[in-house]
Amino acid sequence: MDIKVALVGNPNTGKSTLFNRLTGLNQKIGNFPGITVDKKTGVAKLSGDKEAEIIDLPGTYSLYPKSNDESIVFQVLADKGNSSHPDVIVLVTDASNLKRNMLLYSQVADLGIPMILALNMVDLSTKQGIEINTDKLAGKLGVQVVNISARNNIGLDKLKEAIANTTKIATQINEVDLHFLAPEAINAIKERINTDNNYYALQVLHQHEHLTFFDEKDQLEIEEIEQSHHFESSKAQAAETIARYKHLGTILSDVVIDKGTAKKFSFSDKLDAVLTHKVWGFAIFLLILFIIFNAIFAWSSYPMAWIETGFGWITSSGHEYLPAGMLTDLLLDGVVAGLGGIFVFIPQIAILFAFISILEDTGYMARVTFMMDKIMSKVGLNGKSVVPMIGGLACAVPSIMAARNIENWKDRMITIMVTPLISCSARLPVYILLISIIIPSRNIMGIVNIQGLALMVMYLVSFVAAVLVAWVMKVVIKSKEKSYFIMELPVYRMPRWKNVFYTMYEKSKTFVFEAGKVIIAISIILWVMASFGPGNRFENIDKKYESALTDTTKNTDHIKTLVATEKLENSYVGILGHFIEPAIRPLGYDWKIGIGLITSFAAREAFVGTMATIYSVDGGGEDSTTIRERMAASVNSKTGLPVYSFAAGISLMLFYAFAMQCMSTVAIVYRETKGWKWPVIQLAYMTTMAYLAALVAYQLLK
Known part of the structure; x- marks a missing residue:
């Protein structure tokens, strides 16, 4: 790359949007060296055929870190040996709240790295009556100042040109005299680490224990300097912040003219008065949830039917035209059946993430967090x-990683322990499959879909369970740390539909390829285990029905179904299922469901693929063509009752709502x-909770 550029800014300034605009699809996500914090990098084309590597640093309000993510910012900017250390910094600010954003700018400027100030969301600030004299501001700061709107693709060409041509270090550097805060300690550090930058030395005093580029000897010597000069970090930080804001006041006094202060937030305030109300706010949130889950069933019914019909046609055509044999059975009853169990749920996954993306883009999700x-x-x-827990609707793995932003150890541990209880997208296929079997597809008053209502109830059950478990852990886990919550509510905006559709595509693709790999592998293994048995069991079954199959007076299709069922029960997978059946029989499950419970420890959604494979091998009945129809028609051979009764279906959904059936989540909690x-502890309490909830539900409802 010709140049390395770091994007730095407060949260909610549009930094990530700018990153996406500059880099397009030329992005990759990894980890910063030595620490499990996401590192987003990409390539941007600049003017004059130059290329820049763009690094999106975590959002932070100042260089003083409150979390692991925020500590990365100073580490990257201070360490010239770091692979992410930039040649140029683009400091992204919210033009409608410039003074608050400029605190971070003034700190970064004092590090002496060439930089550009990007005033983002200028279209919104103009509507709010805020005028910024960018030429005068650039003159005072001694850097290029560029007006942009990353969301609307305004001013990005000028920003690229500025990046390509900048060599300037902010002339404001050290205009705020911070040497007075700890002169002797700063001088000692400057001599120890061989720097002439006062602010760099001051930051080393503040946060040297977080800086990985100092070895153990360096750390001990810096700690000795800190103690010998009685350096008090909190007092120095407070004094610095006051001094910087006083200085920024003089810089911005004749640069920013706010003509719309009175009406600036009137629209947002009126909306927030309703959407964050202690009663109406929760009522509206529940209504939005109902609309989402109602839409998941109502809008996806036709696409699901088309996909099921398509895979049914592939299977029947395959058996008709392909040569009979083991390879054909593996392909159609193993691979194709597993694929059908994946693709049929793409419409629901896409609809769910479309709504989540809209709620995030409009700024409403931040209000939910506040409430x-x-x-x-x-x-x-x-x-x-709430951020990791709401993220848990998608997947617990990145949500647990997001808990790093919680400073309080006890709060962080409780969040990690309860986040997997939130119903994730992996549970969605299981819920939809079971609800479609046990809940009739009817509307109340022509509007309220009963199946959608049932799905919403399952999600609410998971959230209530997470809150109750958190309350118990609050008592069990001991800590003296005090927690606090500070967040900035973003302004309301229209959703970016391109972003919404991109999210739908990405999440659907992730589901197909990530979950799909596991499901296909399990489907093939299951097919092999279901198609073979120990000893000569299969031969004995063939001999048992040999005469019946050649008797033209009997229904040979029914006889073939009996043969397939009996072979399945005597296969390796059947033997395993019957072995665990006594433990799960009180929950209302048969041995086939038991196999699904075992395979879904790899990934919850594997239950669907497992059922697809087992019922394909089983024969499923003459008129049954889809997984749902085969499962709905299945009857317990001992009781003669439907396997998927209302009681058994509710019991199974509750088991999946509470059980820890995800190896990836176990691995990330370990890390x-x-x-x-x-x-x-998490695996034990969630499994116990799932078993007891399923047991009570079945015994009460049967």
Whole structure:
């Protein structure tokens, strides 16, 4: 690359949007060296055929870190040996709230790295009556100042040109005299680390223990300097912040003219008065949830039917035209059946993530976080816990990683422990499959879809369970740390439809390829285990029905179904299922469901693929063509009752709602907690909770 550029800015300034605009699809996500914090990099084309590597650093309000993510910013900017250390910094600010954003600018400027100030969302600030004299501001700061709107693709060509041509270090550097805060300690550090930058030395005093580029000897010597000069970090930080804001006031006094202060937030305030109301806010949130889950069933019914019909046609055509044999059976009853179990749920996955993307893009999800803080604080958590928990609707793995932003250790641990209880997208196929079998597809008053209502109830059950478990852990886990919650509510905006459709595509693709690999592998293994048995069991079954199959007076299709069923029960997978059946019979499950429970420990959604494979091998009945029809028609051979009764279906959904059936989640909890203690506790309590809830539900409803 010709140049390396770091994007730095406060949260909610549009930094990530700018990153996406500059880099397009030329992006990759990894980890910063030595720490499990996401590192987003991409390539941008600049003017004059230059190319730039763009690095999107985590959002932070200042260089003083409050989380692991924020500590990365100073590490990258301070360490010239870091692979992400930039040649140029683009400091992204919200033009409608410039003074607050400029605190971070003034800190970064004092590090002496060439930089550009990007005033983002200028279209919104103009509507709010805010005028910024960018030429005068550039003259005072001594850097290029560029007006942009990353969301609307305004000013990005000028920004690229500025990046390509900048060599300037901010002339404001050291205009705020911070040497007075700890002169002797700063001088000692400057001499120790061989720098002439006062602010760099001051930051080393503040956060040297977070800086990985200092070895153990360096750390001990810096700690000795800090103690010998009685350096008090919190007092120095407070004094610095006051001094910087005073200086920024003089810089911005004749640069920013706010003509719309009175009406600036009137629209947002009126909306927030309703959407974050202690009663109406929750009622509206529940209504939005119902609309989402109602749409998941109502809008996806036709695409699901088309996909099921398509895979049914492929299977029947394959058996008709392909040569009979083991390879054909493996392809159609193993691979194709597994693929059908994946693709049929793409419409629901796409619809769910479309709604989540819209709620995030409009700014409403931030309001949900704000409202939930009141509930969270009563169970020992804070509003920051809501971010991972809402993210848990998609997947627990990145959500547990997002808990790093929670400063309080106890809050972070409780969040990690309860986040897997939130119903993720992997549970969605299981819920939809079971609900479509046990709940009739009817509308109340022509509007309320009963199946959609049932799906919403399952999600609410998972959230209530997470809150209750958090309340218990609040008592069990001891800590003296105090927690706090500070967040900035973004302004309301129209969703970016391109972003919404891209999210739908990406999440659907991830589901197909990530979950799909596991499901296909399990489907093939299951087919092999279901197609073979120990000893000569299969031969004996063939001999048992040999005369019946040649008797033209009997229904040979029915006889073939009996043969397939009996072979399945005597296969390796059937033997395993019957072995565990006594443990799950009180829950209302048969041995086939038991196989699904075992395979879905790899990934919850594997239950669907497992059922597809087992019922394909089983024969499924003459008129049954889809998984749902085959499962709905299945009857318990001992009781003569439907396997998927209402009681058994509710029991199974509750088991999946609470059980820890995801190896990836266990692995990420191990990595985040640095040991097996918490993953084992989590696996034990969730499995126990799932079994007891399923047992009680079945025994009460049967």
